[in-house]
Amino acid sequence: MAREPLGGLKRTCYCGEVNAAHTGAAITLMGWVQRRRDHGGLIFIDLRDREGIVQLVFSPDAPTVHDKAHELRSEYVIAVRGTVRKRPPGTENPSLKTGLVEVAVSELRLLNDSAPLPFVLEDDTDVAEMTRLKYRYLDLRRPALQKKLLLRHKVAMAARNYLAENGFLEIETPVLTKSTPEGARDFLVPSRLTPGSFYALPQSPQLFKQILMIGGFDRYFQIVRCFRDEDLRADRQPEFTQIDAEMSFVEREDVMVIMEGLIRRIFKEGLGLDLATPFPRLTYKEAVGRFGVDNPDVRFGLELKDLTETVRSSGFKVFADTAAKGGVVKAICAKGCAEFSRKELDDLTAIAVSFGAKGLAWVKLTPEGWHSPIAKFLSDGVKAAIAGALDAATGDLLLFAADRPAIANTVLGRLRLNVGNRLGIVPKEGFNFVWVTEFPMLDYDETEKRCVAVHHPFTAPMDEDIGKLDAEPLSVRAKAYDLVLNGSEIGGGSIRIHRSDVQSRIFSKLGIGEEEARSRFGFLLDALSYGTPPHGGIAFGLDRIMAIMTGSDSIRDTIAFPKTQKAADMMSEAPSTVDQKQLDEISIRVVKKAAKTEEERKG
RNA sequence: GGGGCCGUAGUUAAGUCGGUUAUAACGCUGGCCUGUCAAGCCAGAGGGCGCGGGUUCGAGUCCCGUCGGCCCCGCCA
Numbered sequence: 001m002a003r004e005p006l007g008g009l010k011r012t013c014y015c016g017e018v019n020a021a022h023t024g025a026a027i028t029l030m031g032w033v034q035r036r037r038d039h040g041g042l043i044f045i046d047l048r049d050r051e052g053i054v055q056l057v058f059s060p061d062a063p064t065v066h067d068k069a070h071e072l073r074s075e076y077v078i079a080v081r082g083t084v085r086k087r088p089p090g091t092e093n094p095s096l097k098t099g100l101v102e103v104a105v106s107e108l109r110l111l112n113d114s115a116p117l118p119f120v121l122e123d124d125t126d127v128a129e130m131t132r133l134k135y136r137y138l139d140l141r142r143p144a145l146q147k148k149l150l151l152r153h154k155v156a157m158a159a160r161n162y163l164a165e166n167g168f169l170e171i172e173t174p175v176l177t178k179s180t181p182e183g184a185r186d187f188l189v190p191s192r193l194t195p196g197s198f199y200a201l202p203q204s205p206q207l208f209k210q211i212l213m214i215g216g217f218d219r220y221f222q223i224v225r226c227f228r229d230e231d232l233r234a235d236r237q238p239e240f241t242q243i244d245a246e247m248s249f250v251e252r253e254d255v256m257v258i259m260e261g262l263i264r265r266i267f268k269e270g271l272g273l274d275l276a277t278p279f280p281r282l283t284y285k286e287a288v289g290r291f292g293v294d295n296p297d298v299r300f301g302l303e304l305k306d307l308t309e310t311v312r313s314s315g316f317k318v319f320a321d322t323a324a325k326g327g328v329v330k331a332i333c334a335k336g337c338a339e340f341s342r343k344e345l346d347d348l349t350a351i352a353v354s355f356g357a358k359g360l361a362w363v364k365l366t367p368e369g370w371h372s373p374i375a376k377f378l379s380d381g382v383k384a385a386i387a388g389a390l391d392a393a394t395g396d397l398l399l400f401a402a403d404r405p406a407i408a409n410t411v412l413g414r415l416r417l418n419v420g421n422r423l424g425i426v427p428k429e430g431f432n433f434v435w436v437t438e439f440p441m442l443d444y445d446e447t448e449k450r451c452v453a454v455h456h457p458f459t460a461p462m463d464e465d466i467g468k469l470d471a472e473p474l475s476v477r478a479k480a481y482d483l484v485l486n487g488s489e490i491g492g493g494s495i496r497i498h499r500s501d502v503q504s505r506i507f508s509k510l511g512i513g514e515e516e517a518r519s520r521f522g523f524l525l526d527a528l529s530y531g532t533p534p535h536g537g538i539a540f541g542l543d544r545i546m547a548i549m550t551g552s553d554s555i556r557d558t559i560a561f562p563k564t565q566k567a568a569d570m571m572s573e574a575p576s577t578v579d580q581k582q583l584d585e586i587s588i589r590v591v592k593k594a595a596k597t598e599e600e601r602k603g
Numbered sequence: 604g605g606g607g608c609c610g611u612a613g614u615u616a617a618g619u620c621g622g623u624u625a626u627a628a629c630g631c632u633g634g635c636c637u638g639u640c641a642a643g644c645c646a647g648a649g650g651g652c653g654c655g656g657g658u659u660c661g662a663g664u665c666c667c668g669u670c671g672g673c674c675c676c677g678c679c680a
Contacts, residue, residue, distance in 0.1 A: 039642075042638060057638085131613095
């Protein structure tokens with residue numbers, strides 16, 4: 001069938017907007033053929049655009065148009081003119097927004113046809129993600145994905161509007177920046193004009209937004225792409241988007257309060273929800289102590305209890321030795337899980353081991369008493385004390401971790417999430433926010449044998465802890481805060497160091513020598529010396545926020561063109577090799593091992 | 604760098620202890636059909652099992668390698 005030009009037709013409304021109020025009206029629609037139901041006589045076409053679906057009816061009474069409609073196939077692009085009418089009684093379709101009406105078509109123009117589809121475009125699709133990503137333009141037509149990207153747009157607009165209304169200026173920062181030694185691996189871009197030199201794509205605009213504060217803009221924001229060349233996960237892409245903000249003359253509380261307002265606005269405009277603020281707060285110490293992790297899911301109990309003192313003098317060597325060596329013994333009480341099978345316990349043990357535990361001690365509280373490999377090592381008094389501390393009753397399962405605090409907490413924190421999911425006590429609905437504050441400023445990196453910044457090297461220490469920087473640096477807390485939503489970190493920030501002497505001191509604590517600090521961050525140190533205001537800010541992970549708001553398992557579903565776990569784009573087939581001429585221009589020589597050709601890589 | 608799961612028509616899957624011509628559903632093509640909306644009925648086309656090698660009389664099934672996808676550990680200030 002011949003394809004036709006638009007020929008001056010103008011769309012009068014979207015398909016999904018047609019409703020009973022249009023009854024009798026002549027309308028013009030444009031969209032894709034979702035499905036054809038051809039009765040030989042009547043032909044029904046579901047016409048789809050981004051706003052929804054409306055049913056078109058072609059009657060044999062209009063033979064020319066009817067014959068054309070017979071040729072329509074899935075995803076053909078058409079324009080129609082017709083009259084809106086109420087459906088005959090009993091034929092309404094309540095599952096369609098437009099289901100009370102239909103369009104009797106008087107004119108049909110075939111704007112374009114479509115090759116047969118590699119997969120059916122339906123929301124409850126079961127197609128491999130690889131295939132969906134290869135044909136992303138088709139996948140994007142699915143209403144489910146369209147809704148997610150529409151919501152993303154609403155959220156971005158809400159953020160822009162809120163921040164602009166509160167005096168934040170949207171200012172762009174460079175994408176070609178300077179590589180810095182701390183943090184994630186940089187994506188590098190070779191410089192043609194300075195052979196042998198490289199730009200780095202920004203891991204975040206951190207330094208530039210601080211410079212903007214020094215530049216006197218007072219309040220800045222940007223919805224900005226960031227790049228980190230690290231291994232991917234369901235919630236990590238090599239390029240991702242932050243809602244990034246920074247403000248001058250503020251303290252922690254000021255940033256947190258105004259950002260609670262931002263989150264409120266996003267959920268109000270995005271989902272119509274009124275969130276209660278202020279959000280609850282936990283210190284890092286509390287979060288890790290009670291939930292084992294610094295991104296606690298506080299929607300359910302199963303909290304960690306410290307039993308170190310209870311078991312310090314017990315006869316169980318593993319517990320007593322751990323306590324004696326400065327480790328901790330902690331446990332969670334899984335209510336009603338004494339029935340767990342051998343396999344379930346093996347699963348839990350495997351999880352514990354994967355997070356660094358040497359094993360997993362467990363106790364089933366049966367009507368006959370303690371059923372456990374470790375029961376014989378514990379006196380009745382210690383057993384009673386443990387049960388008391390854990391508020392344990394018959395039918396419960398106790399899980400123990402005895403190790404260095406970092407490992408014991410992580411292991412039980414992960415087990416807590418796993419058991420919580422097994423028990424079905426993690427709510428599927430709702431949005432639970434919590435701030436985590438007072439992070440440690442420094443951590444000791446065993447591999448590099450030096451202190452590293454927990455947040456980043458520009459985070460200010462808490463005033464009352466500055467004195468401890470030299471004597472006990474690991475106990476210094478930072479003016480940092482993370483926002484956690486349903487157990488996922490969705491944002492984090494801090495008050496920054498605004499004095500060059502303090503910044504130099506921190507660099508030296510991090511093992512960054514004066515010379516290196518000058519070569520890497522000289523511009524920042526210089527800038528700090530010219531009247532830097534106290535300032536701080538935050539960055540939210542827009543992709544993660546969207547994943548949670550839309551109930552997506554992966555942030556890939558909230559990004560129009562995401563990459564696979566190997567950071568490849570299945571549609572464009574990036575990354576790819578380039579011409580030798582391009583390499584010559586930027587003075588790059590590819591070594592053999594990495595020089596597999598396309599043919600080799602495709603096998 | 605490591606662990607786990609997975610690659611069979613366009614799609615989603617089945618395929619037993621290795622054994623004639625590799626199944627099904629959906630989709631697709633053609634025909635019939637005037638109230639369907641996962642339309643219905645009838646007929647048909649379509650793959651040699653991701654790729655390479657090996658074992659075997661014989662491999663989708665077993666072995667080795669490799670490519671790709673997903674989840675996770677490490678990593679991600």
